[in-house]
Amino acid sequence: MFNFKKLGSVLASAAMIGSTAGLAAAANYPAPFVSGGAADIAVVYGSTAAATDLVAVADITANLQAKLAAQTATGGTTSGTSVSGGDFVKLSKTSDNINLGNEVASVFGTSIDDDDLPNLLADAVYRNDENTEFDYEQKITLPPNFVLSHFTDNNFNNEEPTVGINISSSTNVFLYTLNFINNAESDVVSGDLADIETTDITMLGRNYFIFDVDNSTSKITLLDSANSGIVTQGETITIDTEEGLEYDVSISFISGTAVKLVVNGETTNSLVKGATYRLTDDSYVGIKEINKLEVSGEVGTVEFSIGSGKLELPNGNNIELNDDAVQEITSxxxxGSTSGGKETIDKIELNWTTDSDSFIAPLTDDGLGELLMPGFEVVKFSMGEFYTPAAEVVTVKPDGTTSIDLTLTLKDGEVTVPIIYSDSNGYFVGIGEDANDLLVTSGLRTSVVFNETKGDEWLVASWNSTSEAEGYLLDFTSWKKESGINKTTVRKLTPGTPQWVNVCADRIPGDTCDIGSLTLTINNVRYQGNEKSVNVSSTQTGASFNKLYTAEGLRVNLPYLAAANTTAHGAINFTMGANGHAYNVSNLHHNNQSWGLYFVEENKDDSIDAGNVFNITLNDNSDKEIQVNSIDTRSKNEKEVEDNNNLVSRVKGDLATKVRRIGASSDQRWAEVTYSGSESYGDIFLTVEGATLTDTDGSDGTVTELGSVAVSDGEVDSVSGKNLVVVGGSCVNSVAADLVGGDYCGEGWETATGVGSGSFLIETFERTGGKVATLVAGYNAGDTTNAAKALTTQTIDTAAGTKYTGSTSTSVTLEGSAAAAA
Structure with a gap:
């Protein structure tokens, strides 16, 4: 059965359908089915209807959901990427985004079915030529090798570093499977599966006409039959395609077994049922049925399809489209096993493999970044812009030839502080700018001395509580002695004017100083002669004198003096002794020739100090000038920007911090860190071909869900007091038969409704309780498809008593008294 579970919850029971009454107050679709932010609707389909009717039901329901969502959207917009224009599934979970380094399948799973793409992968019913029904389902299986990565490629985006999925040649993209729940059966006639030939089947949202199935090779030949019609001898009908083409079709010759058609003035060969003819515009016309008695004067009819191409599905080989092999798709x-003397088909599989380097990434100016299924061209992979919630910049730059400045944004704003300096030979000798402008740091919290007399200019102090963090640069001023007690004032560095702001005035030994959430204890104040110094400490959990935290939560480990064999982040030993220097030079970056400035991200839950670690290594260049030597994000994804002097890398993980090394080898190189502050991710989608992506910022809003509203005509007694949209004609839908007064088919339908071959109606009837039933139906299945499209795309008055007719989905005509009133 066709599965409508993604389309919502059903309803209660339909009351008796009344006859057409006089005109009611005008109400344009989607009213009264969706109006004022509320839904009052059941969509009724025929139990024996063609698969295309079921697709029409799904399209109408999806459209009503979109209308309801537009009427009820609240609470802002969603950050990331939105999709419009048809079926789509985002290949991630509400609780698990695709972060840098993630495999798509490990986040989303490997299986995509009608729960995810309700139209493209709809469950449906196939009927063979003996009118035996076989339920089938469709799914797509993703590979395990799609990884969101940071890459460059000479075939993509001018080799600009990009976050996306870089797919090499001969890589599996997905496996599509059409699985018959009970194997489709057929007798074998003249070596073919005759009961499967000359039937219709819907695959990947498109209707195909099967006109040949070879029993020995299992090869299936299909015709794209999205555009079908029935032409009567002596008349000309016009077929309008979704591509905007028109085909005028008439009969040149017809017998009981063969026909010649005239299509836009071009006469085909003599064609039997199941045969095809290639037109001069490379489209194909295929014969579905020939109805002609060998009686003089008998008028014949032909059911045919005009499609964009002929599709051949050999077993175990590349498919062919219009006689050209599609190398990427193997069918x-x-x-299945023989059943009751009949041959069977269990599954149809399509395996998509790349034949060249391919990319799923944000769309470039030259249109690259989407991956469209070759041959079928109905489904594609797309990606929105890589989402980063913030762009906080930290720079690490040389200041002159012997010192390095760190610029970062703290809680109070952006500040710059020198962190390390060297001698004229390029060896690191101290923490700060020079011997007279020192940065005070410590690996201890119990006793830290700030000595202005010895050149101390800044004291590093910070605090974090896992969920919050603060960082400060402090100094001490206004030294004095009053009543024999030494006092000092604590200041913090800010980006304002003045830069230094008093936070705790005239503190004496034993006092505390609260700076934001950080509490310092003043252990001792010395003010004697030229000596001005203070000893401070903090007993708080999370307090530190060697770390700073940016406003967004990035931890920066500043240098502090340590023993020669200490490997903690930030530790440095300036001693040249063998035990110290030789040990630390082994990629640990804690010595006087090479020192690592380490950073720690938050995790995706915004927990401080809980994310990934990366570092920038400082060293001297060939001119003994200190600089940024290298960057290490642990990702091994350093990419060139312009040339190999300028590199960019991203930390593989939840936040994907971007780190750049900038400058030529002849210059003093510097680094730039761009921190997102929270989880960063890629929105990757599998969509229908015509869908478009829009990148948005904001916060998640809410919409009202329509629920499942589709019921079969056999279930109509289970819905009560609802407005109805009835899809399909009286020949296949018993509710439609009640509306028009009989289960008419063919000429009977035309007599009852005035709608003949190639046409449809959209007519609204009154029901008890002030409800309505809108009939959406055509002379054949293709016409019903056009009717459904017209309902959702044209202006349709759904008041009881209105009737529209049409032959294409882009134009309708208001009939009868309603037209006169208009």
């Missing part, structure tokens, strides 16, 4: 026809 497999999985046969």
């Amino acid at each position: 497999y026809i999985r046969r």
